[in-house]
Amino acid sequence: MEGPRPPLENEFPNVVKFLDSQLRSNEGWSITSEYPVAISEANRNNIRIITESDEVLAHAVIRPMIIKAPAGLFKVAGLGSVVTSSEHRNQGLSSKTIESCLEAAQAHGCDFAILWTNIYDFYRKFGFELAGSELSCLLDRDLDLxxxxxxxxxxxxxxxxxxxxxxxxxxxxxxxxxxxLRSVDETRKYLQIPNSRVYTAWNSRGVLKAYAIEGKGADLNSYVHEWGGGVSALLPLFSHIRKTQGRSITVIIPQHAQNLRRAFESQRIAINQGYLGMIKILNFQNLFAKIKRHSRHLGIQDFVLDTQMVPDANGVPVRKFFIGSRNQVFITNSEHDIVRLLFGPAKASQIHNFGPESKVIEKVLPINMWVWGWDSI
Ligand SMILES: CC(C)(COP(=O)(O)OP(=O)(O)OC[C@H]1O[C@@H](n2cnc3c(N)ncnc32)[C@H](O)[C@@H]1OP(=O)(O)O)[C@@H](O)C(=O)NCCC(=O)NCCS
Structure with a gap:
């Protein structure tokens, strides 16, 4: 067995064949059309495979992204297409491709990694935790426009x-x-993804006022997972999509999309709180430095967020986290709690009794975070 390692140039077609047979056997299109940037020749160095006599047995890929948020610029690795051929499962192959992908993400200087899955316990073993916010708004009736x-x-x-x-x-x-951050060219590729239904709203002068995208490849059927524009054009557009499709649709929005959220609330649309994804912090120092800089921009000078390796009773170094303010600092060794504090959806006071310090912490955390499409629109 060989790997995990990036595929060679001449192996790439075989990797695509493997993924299509494992993950897209019924769809009638290649997985490359759904993930045009992640699963591409240009991203080959961020792909990890394990092979045996020219046959691909396991695969995983990361795609580094730059995310611009009020708290700063974050480098984030999207992890996906994790798969082992059915005859070779439970031999640790995916664990190896995932670890190798995370090392690559660290080498890229990524602050954290994120993935979307329904097998939470599998990814918890690698330090991922459900975190961040995603609101699902169910449009099951006419809106009052x-x-x-x-x-x-x-x-x-x-x-x-x-x-x-x-x-x-x-x-x-x-x-x-x-x-x-996306280029116009990436946007062009994303508009071609199979089963991505694109809807746009134009004003009388021919200016695009809103867009919304429902479905994506094999996933997100009846989910509007990307949209843009002002609320006054978006609501009529969502209403149009629901009428055109003749079925209920769910619009997914970030927690910080407050105008849209209020508009849905005023229409008595059911809103469900969910998680953005599973997140693992890769570079504590970098990420904490960005968040502390952000806290100073918010006018909070004494916010504490630090980490150190500290020897335990047996002299074995363990990672400790320090959070609070100049008045009081709390110590934990739970990476999972730190991820939840940083990204939510729970507030600090719901995670731990920080007493009066929770006010300071909640001014900074959780930070607003969102990923518009992991290699899609
Ligand atoms: C999930 C998957 C990638 C695991 O690959 P693998 O090479 O067998 O993984 P490993 O051998 O490294 O790890 C196996 C461990 O994962 C656990 N595991 C496997 N499938 C799991 C699942 N659906 N839910 C929770 N744990 C799971 C096994 O029980 C085993 O646990 P153990 O180490 O405690 O014994 C593989 O089953 C697969 O390809 N599934 C189909 C595609 C898929 O679902 N991919 C994940 C999409 S996010």
Whole structure:
């Protein structure tokens, strides 16, 4: 057996064949069309495979992203397409490809890694924890749109289909407070992903006011997982999608999308609180330094967030975390609690009794974080 290692150039087609047979055997398209950047020749060095006599047995990939958020610029590794061929499972192969991917992410200087899965305990073994916020808003009936018509825009015109200039989508996308940096060219590729239904709303002057995307490849059927634009155009657009499709749709939004959240609440739309994904911190020092800088921007000078390796009773070094303010510092060795404190969705006071310090901590944490599409739109 060989690996984990990146595939050689001439092995790449075999890797795609392996993934298609394991993960997309019924779809009629290749997984490369769903993950055009992650599973591509250009990202080959971030792919890890294990092989035996030219046959691929296991695979995992990371895609480093830059996320711009109010708390700063974060380098984040999206981890995905983790799979071992059915005849070779339970021999530790995926554990090896995952560990190797995480080492690569660390070498890239990533602050944290994130993934989406339903096998939580499997990933907890590698230090991942469910964290961050995602709100699911179920549109199961007509919206009252009277309050959302904008006098400036006249009647909105809706267009269904992906023949939209990526530049126009990009312009609205860039207005989000938390974005993953994407090029216009990546946006163009993402608009072509199979089963991604693209809907746009235009004003009477032909200006794009909102866009929304439902479905993506084999996943997210009936979920609007990406959107952009102002609430006054988005609500009519969501309503249009629901009517066109003749079924309920769920719009997923970040916790910090407060205007949209309030608009849904005023329509009595059911909102479910979920997790952004499973997160593992890769570089504590870097990440903590960014968050402390952010706390100073917020006017909080004495926020404490640090980590050190400290010998335990047997002299074995263990990682300790320090959090609080100049008045009182709390110590924990739970990496899981730190991830939850940093990214939410729980507030500090729901995780631990920090007494009066919880006020200081909650001014800074959790930070606003969101990933618009792991290699998709
Ligand atoms: C999940 C998967 C990647 C594990 O690969 P693997 O090479 O067998 O993994 P490893 O041998 O390194 O680890 C096996 C361990 O994972 C556990 N595991 C496997 N599938 C699991 C599941 N669905 N839920 C929880 N634990 C699971 C095994 O019980 C075993 O635990 P142990 O080490 O305590 O005995 C493999 O089963 C697979 O390819 N599944 C189909 C694709 C998939 O679901 N990928 C994950 C998408 S996020």
């Amino acid at each position: 009277a309050a959302f018509s904008s006098a400036n825009d006249g009647e909105l015109k809706f267009v269904d289909g992906n023949k939209v200039a990526p530049e126009a989508i990009y312009r609205l996308y860039a207005q989000h407070t938390v974005t993953s």
